Amino acid sequence: MRKWISYFCPLIMILILTSFRFGPASELEVPATLKVSKPTPVLFPQNKTYEVKTVVNPPFLGNSYVGFKEALAFKESQGDYFVINTLGYLGKYQFGVGTLQLMGVYNASNFLNDPELQEKVFQVNVARNKWILRKDIQRYAGRRIGGIHITESGILAAAHLAGAGNVKKYLRSYGQIDFEDAYGTTVRHYMKKFSGYDVSDVLPERNARI
Known part of the structure; x- marks a missing residue:
C-alpha cells in the first residue's frame, strides 16, 4: 500500500499543477474595460490635483x-x-x-x-x-x-x-x-x-x- 502511494502521489501532483498552468486562456484574459488603448484624457487642470511633497533625501546619482x-x-x-x-x-x-x-x-x-x-x-x-x-x-x-x-x-x-x-x-x-x-x-x-x-x-x- 505504501509503495502504491509513493508511486502515484507524484503523478497526482503533476496533474494538478498542469491543470493550473494550462487552464482555459479566457480565465486570464484582461477585460476590455480595463485595457488601455490611448492616453488617459486629462481635463486640465481641474480634475486632478496633487500636493507635491518635499523629500529630504532624494536618490543620489552623481554630479552628471x-x-x-x-x-x-x-x-x-x-x-x-x-x-x-x-x-x-x-x-x-x-x-x-x-x-x-x-x-x-x-x-x-x-x-x-x-x-x-x-x-x-x-x-x-x-x-x-x-x-x-x-x-x-x-x-x-x-x-x-x-x-x-x-x-x-x-x-x-x-x-x-x-x-x-x-x-x-x-x-x-x-x-x-x-x-x-x-x-x-x-x-x-x-x-x-x-x-x-x-x-x-x-x-x-x-x-x-x-
Whole structure:
C-alpha cells in the first residue's frame, strides 16, 4: 500500500499543477474595460490635483547631467510623470502651460501622458535657458553671492524654478532681488541645492523648441 502511494502521489501532483498552468486562456484574459488603448484624457487642470511633497533625501546619482535632472525632478514631483500640483504645474519636472507653449507643446493632456516627451521638453528648456543666461553664467559662475557658491547648474536649476528673467535679477542684484514661488521656494535655495552638477552635455540653443 505504501509503495502504491509513493508511486502515484507524484503523478497526482503533476496533474494538478498542469491543470493550473494550462487552464482555459479566457480565465486570464484582461477585460476590455480595463485595457488601455490611448492616453488617459486629462481635463486640465481641474480634475486632478496633487500636493507635491518635499523629500529630504532624494536618490543620489552623481554630479552628471543625469544626476542633475533626476535630483531636480525629485525635488519638483518625486519623479512622478503623471502628477499635477495644486497650481496646475504638470509632470515630472512641473512645467507650466505657458512654458510648454514657448517650446512648441500645446496639448497638456498629451504632454502629461508622454514621459518621453517630458524628457525632451526638459532638455530643450535647459538648452533654452542656457542660451538666455549664457552671459550671466560666464560672469557669475564661480563667485559667491549671499554666501552661496554660484555654479552653472545652480543657475539653470533656479531658471527652471523661477524663469531666466528672475535669475538675472537675482544675480545682477547680488542676491538682493529674490524670487519666491507659492510654496516658499526661492532662487537662492535652488542655487545652493543644485550647485556643482556637470551640465556641459547640454549646449545652449537660441529659441529651442520641440
